Amino acid sequence: MYPRSFEYFSPRSTSEVIDLLLRYGDEARILAGGQSLIPLMKLRLASPGYIVDIGRLPGLSYVREVDGSLTIGALTSHATVLESPAVRQRWPLIADAVGVIGDAQVRNWGTIGGALAEADPAGDWGPVAVALKARVRCSAPNGERTLQAESFFVDAYTTELNSHELITEITFPAPAEGTTAAYLKLERRAGDFAVASVAVQVGLTEEAVCRTASIALGAAGLTPIPAHETAAYLRGKELRPDVVREAARRVAQEAQPLADIRGSEDYKRAAMGALLGQAIDVALRRARGEGVEAGHAR
Ligand code: FAD
Numbered sequence: 450m451y452p453r454s455f456e457y458f459s460p461r462s463t464s465e466v467i468d469l470l471l472r473y474g475d476e477a478r479i480l481a482g483g484q485s486l487i488p489l490m491k492l493r494l495a496s497p498g499y500i501v502d503i504g505r506l507p508g509l510s511y512v513r514e515v516d517g518s519l520t521i522g523a524l525t526s527h528a529t530v531l532e533s534p535a536v537r538q539r540w541p542l543i544a545d546a547v548g549v550i551g552d553a554q555v556r557n558w559g560t561i562g563g564a565l566a567e568a569d570p571a572g573d574w575g576p577v578a579v580a581l582k583a584r585v586r587c588s589a590p591n592g593e594r595t596l597q598a599e600s601f602f603v604d605a606y607t608t609e610l611n612s613h614e615l616i617t618e619i620t621f622p623a624p625a626e627g628t629t630a631a632y633l634k635l636e637r638r639a640g641d642f643a644v645a646s647v648a649v650q651v652g653l654t655e656e657a658v659c660r661t662a663s664i665a666l667g668a669a670g671l672t673p674i675p676a677h678e679t680a681a682y683l684r685g686k687e688l689r690p691d692v693v694r695e696a697a698r699r700v701a702q703e704a705q706p707l708a709d710i711r712g713s714e715d716y717k718r719a720a721m722g723a724l725l726g727q728a729i730d731v732a733l734r735r736a737r738g739e740g741v742e743a744g745h746a747r
Pocket of ligand 1: 482483485486488549552559561562567572574640642
């Protein structure tokens with residue numbers, strides 16, 4: 450199907466973008482990589498009258514590490530994030546997740562800002578942002594504001610953003626010394642959206658006792674789900690197999706999955722538990738210095 454006809458703008462500054470969004474209100478849509486919006490327009494599930502293409506906005510595509518925290522410009526493609534030496538060397542959870550987004554075309558065109566704004570419940574950036582406690586910076590008509598990832602996602606395909614706000618960058622705070630992490634995703638076929646996914650970051654003492662834990666689940670509800678109770682259970686414990694098994698049982702209860710074409714509720718709960726166990730195993734092996742590949746569930 451062809452999209453409805455629309456008026457096209459290619460602004461060169463964020464203030465121009467905001468002006469256009471204010472002028473055309475709900476009839477306007479930002480276009481970034483187009484990997485979600487264009488298929489929706491072709492199916493006429495979205496029919497904006499005005500397209501504000503931010504693809505040529507200067508200065509919004511970058512990956513920077515400053516004082517241990519990582520900042521990514523909203524227009525940075527998934528592929529560019531994956532190619533970043535900082536991400537590959539020091540942000541394994543992000544590398545795991547970005548490496549399993551769609552296929553090469555989706556990773557080349559799709560952007561981190563577009564993926565977060567789209568808020569697909571089965572998307573990979575959502576659980577990553579929640580587990581790593583990312584901050585989402587936006588340009589708004591009255592200046593800028595910063596949103597916390599955990600409250601950013603308010604419903605399926607719905608965020609805290611107003612229709613006249615533009616995400617400009619995402620910051621992942623510096624992890625504490627002794628932190629290790631992994632992301633694992635179960636998919637029906639390589640390149641699919643997740644049946645279930647788990648992002649885990651744990652901080653370990655020198656005796657390998659869990660000091661801090663942060664867990665977020667993807668495709669586990671209408672938004673990325675932070676598994677606070679399971680994380681609290683892990684804190685202060687040595688991550689022995691029996692502890693990890695109990696955490697897996699708890700995380701399956703904390704998930705709020707919905708049955709759909711990718712599986713029943715029970716299947717997805719079981720998958721969450723299994724993925725958590727695998728993700729903790731990968732994270733612990735990484736903490737011991739093993740170079741373990743992750744991303745796709747084993
Ligand atoms: P667009 O499609 O251009 O925009 C998406 C939405 O975000 C629109 O509503 C737009 O108005 C808004 N928007 C875009 N940028 C901004 C901004 N800076 N500020 C405010 N609003 C903005 N994703 C996964 O996570 N995992 C997958 O496995 C996966 N598989 C895919 C497979 C296929 C075949 C396809 C087509 C997509 C897949 N995706 C997957 C989605 C992909 O990650 C998209 O890149 C992403 O969802 C949207 O990014 P985009 O830059 O293309 O945004």
